[in-house]
Amino acid sequence: MKQFLAGIAAAGIAALVGAYAFVVLGLMPANADAPPPALERWAAHKSLHATLAREAPKGPNPVALNDENLIAGVKLYAANCAICHGAADAAASNIALGLYQKPPQLAKDDVTDDPEGVTYWKVYHGIRMTGMPSFSKTLTETQVWQLALFLKHMTGLPPAAKKAWLAVPSQKTPS
Ligand code: HEC
Structure with a gap:
């Protein structure tokens, strides 16, 4: 023994x-210009999903679905997110193309199927070991819910919010 x-x-x-x-x-490997190995991807996704199941708020979005909140969401998105997640043309910036975990271009790969609490959690806390920042220190909870509201309804926006969204400039880096 x-x-x-x-x-x-x-x-x-x-x-x-x-x-x-x-x-x-x-x-x-410490470089960012290679695809992540399968084991790393598996571990990162498994742990993120398990954390989301435990921690993401389950209830409805506390901010009302109206033009004011949707347009606030679009503006916050343009200022904080578009450089990585793109505008309505879904054309990736050089920054987005160079990140190790590729940020989805949300106009193409949208998160309208995700519960708003899940999007809220990702934006509030960020996603470890990816370029996805946490906004808990820079945005209020209401602002993060406005972002979640916009992302949930991105593909079916009412006219005024849609106009604001289409006015966000393309993020494609000029060559
Ligand atoms: C510096 C680049 C960067 C910025 C700025 C950024 N993100 Fe991200 N984001 C990422 C990356 C990279 C991922 C992918 C993480 C992964 O692979 O799990 C991501 C993932 C996400 C996801 C999950 C997508 C999915 O398909 O599950 C959402 C939602 C999101 N970001 C929203 C936002 C919002 C809203 C903002 C602005 C408040 C923002 N991000 C700012 C890089 C960024």
């Missing part, structure tokens, strides 16, 4: 030394 435990301890130490060497010898 003692020998068995000593064997397990030795294997554990060897694994730690191996992991340490992997990191300090520069074998762990």
Whole structure:
């Protein structure tokens, strides 16, 4: 039994030394210009979904569905999000194209199917190990809900909000 435990301890130490060497010898990829490996993608998505299931608010959006809140959402989006997630033409900026986890161009890959609480959580807290920032220190909760409202209704906006959305300039980087 003692020998068995000593064997397990030795294997554990060897694994730690191996992991340490992997990191300090520069074998762990640090570059952003490669597609993420399948294991990394799996672990990141699994942990994000598990966290969302536990933490994302379940109730309805506390801000009312009206022009005022939708247009506020569009303006916040133009100022904080468009550089990574694009305008109505869904043409990615150079910044978006260079990020390691590619930000979806939301006019093309929209999140209208996601519950608003899920979008709220992602914008409020950000998504670790991706370029998706947390806005908890810079936007109010109401502003984050206005963003979630706009993103939920992005494909079926009433005329005034649609006009504001179509006026957000393309983010495609001039060449
Ligand atoms: C610096 C770039 C950057 C900025 C600015 C940014 N995001 Fe993101 N965002 C990302 C990236 C990268 C992802 C993808 C993360 C992943 O792969 O899980 C993402 C993911 C998301 C998602 C999830 C998309 C999906 O398909 O599940 C939403 C919603 C989102 N962002 C909304 C916003 C909003 C709203 C803002 C502005 C308040 C914003 N983002 C600002 C980079 C950015």
